[in-house]
Amino acid sequence: MGAESLDRTDPTPRPQSLMLTFLGNYVVRRDIAVFSGSFIEVFGRLGVGEHAIRSTLTRMAGRGLLARHRRGRRMHFGLTGRSERILLDGEARVWRRGAVNADWDGRWTVLSFTMPESWQRQRHDLRSRLVWAGFGPLGNGIWIAPSRVDVSEVVAPGGRDSGFAERVKVFHGTAEEPTDVGRMIRDAFDLDGLAAGYRAFLERWDRPEPLPAAPDDLARFLWMMTEWLGLVRVDPRLPVQHLPPEWPAVRAQEVLHELRARYESGARAIADELIEFVPVPCPGLASPA
Incomplete structure (x- = not known):
């Protein structure tokens, strides 16, 4: 089933967000630059058109998030020091810190x-x-x-x-008495907005066959991780003991880990097959466009 069959009432994440997810999973720490045509082929599986991908690559290079590397007639794009820091921060938020703060020290x-x-x-x-x-x-x-x-x-x-x-x-x-920590959290943070984001994630992914119209596990993995990164980047990791009962981030994080185990190996095999790349200096030495 092709990417064009995806339900358009459930819009694909923004191309730059997908790009950062892709780079964070398949480019960071490898000291490589990826052929522009590989990005087009990968994101075409999610219904993102060639023009949108080329525009995204150009904008990200202009903002110092990607470095251009020309090899003959082909243009490749690699990381910069700035984009590497952003990607490693996202990795830490997802896999080391997580969304659920169950061991807060007060x-x-x-x-x-x-x-x-x-x-x-x-x-x-x-x-x-x-x-x-x-x-x-x-x-x-x-x-x-x-x-x-x-x-x-x-x-x-x-x-x-x-x-x-x-x-x-x-x-x-x-915080000392008479501070009501739960009330302080409700005053300072948008709990309704945070909960709504996790519930939307669960609605899409907490089912036997999530995103059934996606063509393969690479498309599912990129979509899922992009959506999750969008959630954890705005989640301050509030102490779960002061949050409403059945806080949806708890189940959502369980689903993320379950689906990672299901998708990751197949997604990486597909990505390795699709990616054309050249070796480049580490991002700290690469020259941004």
């Missing part, structure tokens, strides 16, 4: 910041970085995260972020 990171009203862009940028790092807003410039977070990357000084570090204060500690 410690919080509390961050506060003040900025001039004219710093609207900088304020938006810092808030985006804080969400990425697992923080939620309590109001009045105070943000919390349910773990000990190293914020050095979040408030990295220099460049356009110059001045962040001087305007941020960070504390670590536990």
Whole structure:
């Protein structure tokens, strides 16, 4: 059954998100650059057209996420130091930390910041970085995260972020009485939105034959991992003992591991057959486009 038969009421993930999943599973740590035609062939299995793939490759190269490597008339794309860091962070979030925080030690990171009203862009940028790092807003410039977070990357000084570090204060500690931790979590984090994302994942994947219209296990694996990465990148790993009963991330993570065991070997065999590549220097030495 071809990729064109996929149910279009269930739209394919964005091409760049699929690309990052592919790179994280089949390119990172290999010091290779992949022929552009291989990307087209792989993502065509998910109904993503050639124009969308070429546009995605061009945009990612322009943003320093891919490095171009020409061999004769053929263009290949490899990782950069920046994209490798992003991919390794995603790998750690999925397989080492996971989505379920069942062993929380009760410690919080509390961050506060003040900025001039004219710093609207900088304020938006810092808030985006804080969400990425697992923080939620309590109001009045105070943000919390349910773990000990190293914020050095979040408030990295220099460049356009110059001045962040001087305007941020960070504390670590536990919540004391009369703090209602469950209520604080509900105030600072979008629990309904997080739960809805995991329930949508379960609706698609917690069934005997998930995504039956997909042509093979590579297509299923890429789709599943892309969807899961989208969830864990916005999930602050809240302590499960303070979450609503039957928190859907628990079952969703079980399904992820079950399906990984089912799909991974076959998906890798298909990917190895489809990928044409050339060896390149490690990403730290490759020159981005």
